[in-house]
Amino acid sequence: MEIKNDLFLRAARGEKTERTPVWLMRQAGRILKEYREVREKAGNFITLAKTPELAAEVTIQPVDILGVDAAIIFSDILVIPEAMGLPYEMVEAKGPVFPKVIETKDDILKLVLADPEDQLSYVLEAIDIVKKELAGRVPLIGFAGAPFTIFCYMIEGKGSKTFSKAKKMMFQHPELAHLLLDKITENTILYLKAQIKHGADLVQIFDSWAGILSPQQYRDFSLPYLKKIVDAIDEAPKTIFAKGAFFAREEIGKLNCDVVGLDWNMDISESRKLIPNKTLQGNMDPCVLYSDFSKIVSETKTMLKEFGSTKHIANLGHGVYPDTNPDSVRCFIDTVKSYSH
């Protein structure tokens, strides 16, 4: 099906566009009262993510309500460990918790190579519904976690400031760490390919915990697996967003991907120099949206000027925070649309 507003995809491919496209990470989420109503109906986050009709509904909400230039399938990066045999729970105000974590080689060997059409069919069905209901209005983004980030959760069992338990395995048993990273990578490739087959127009890989590694550790434990994934996928454009990995920008920029996401710590012109040939995505501090409208407008304009009018997809440098006023999000989006024109 032809996509009517394809600004996002053209910008991802590096083409010149009439204006800068814009979307927000976590746009399908708690900032919208319409989302909270559906979430309430589902009962909890995981049920919402696993009910294709509801997941599809919240995926489309920000397209209608906020006017973003792309939808992103409502799901979670932790569906991959679950499909591999390691289920998790989402604990209110705490985040994901894995009742059982990976500790031994045996634990790793027991993990399966999931068939996305089977164990992850609920995501693919949601994509089917979204594509039908969007009817080509805007492109749909699929996504997965980077193997290193998924590894962190599978070992640590929950969020952490340091992920020192996960890193302990990297240092004490690097061969086990690589065995697990390989298994996650294989699963992720199949999963992203299936998302694209069902209609995802671009896939984004989130390396949310990249920032806890040293440059050398990142070279050893994350980059090779990112490379495997992007080299295995040529069916759609690919975005890599490695939060906190300022030290790896140049190397990420050399991978076979189309777009590189930046967080707000990363200086824009410096990042352009380090990643000269790719489209960049980002990177306003989500906290700017706590400001009054005039400040949101001026900060958004400053960002747009620094990125320039091509090879940029406007976004925040992180998921939008749940207590953000939707009117402030609209102010950001409208400023991008009118100012970049």
Place this chain on the structure above:
Amino acid sequence: MEIKNDLFLRAARGEKTERTPVWLMRQAGRILKEYREVREKAGNFITLAKTPELAAEVTIQPVDILGVDAAIIFSDILVIPEAMGLPYEMVEAKGPVFPKVIETKDDILKLVLADPEDQLSYVLEAIDIVKKELAGRVPLIGFAGAPFTIFCYMIEGKGSKTFSKAKKMMFQHPELAHLLLDKITENTILYLKAQIKHGADLVQIFDSWAGILSPQQYRDFSLPYLKKIVDAIDEAPKTIFAKGAFFAREEIGKLNCDVVGLDWNMDISESRKLIPNKTLQGNMDPCVLYSDFSKIVSETKTMLKEFGSTKHIANLGHGVYPDTNPDSVRCFIDTVKSYSH
């Protein structure tokens, strides 16, 4: 009193030394069973920090047990908000919690300019005891939190991944944020001067949450206050450690301080270029100490080679993690001592 092992101070001043000095952030802490015994006796962390004899005892432990080249006074960066009128509790496995936080201008106006000899006398008494008992064996480091980091806790009330509540005040009420930052800065200057008067041979400023700011926000909300502090103090050498502020290295390096701390994300040779004239401190990943001894030795040597033989104080890039084996810490320290000789 003359200091017998003054390697640390000479390296801080940029002088050539026979070997690289070494100490660890959080060396007086849970890694040592001798510390845990004293902590048990005190009942809780805050009582331990407020009992000069016990604080002095745990300050000296790592000098005797680990053989570090400097002691650091056992205390907490949050004694400053407490002295200003905002007390906190230390909740086991959770960290510091402020029952009341700063929300209004009135809250800020009520905060006092503390007399360190009064409200913080317990820290100064601990320094007196340590200096007497160390009898010049090694230098003593005093410390305080950077105003921005203290500000984060006073607004947020507890640790946070994003400190979005604290940042909300920066964006919604920048004038209030600056008013509070100014008050914290004034308190910090008096406090550090008092520590030096009582015998601290160098003071370190910890900007633990620097990494949540954009380069411009850091210029607006942290650097000016760091500058005020280091410009106000010329009685002793000064170290600034801004964790995560890779983007501000060059600017920090231009401040009137002697040593700049690095975390393990920061590439050593790149940091040398950005901060050409100062001594650098750091920066091994604390998780390396989870490895076997041969890996600890090789990683330590790699770090020492990259820093070179002058203008370097060996340390980790963060506080040592509590579940680290003291023998692994000794392996790190002994490798620095023998290899850098």
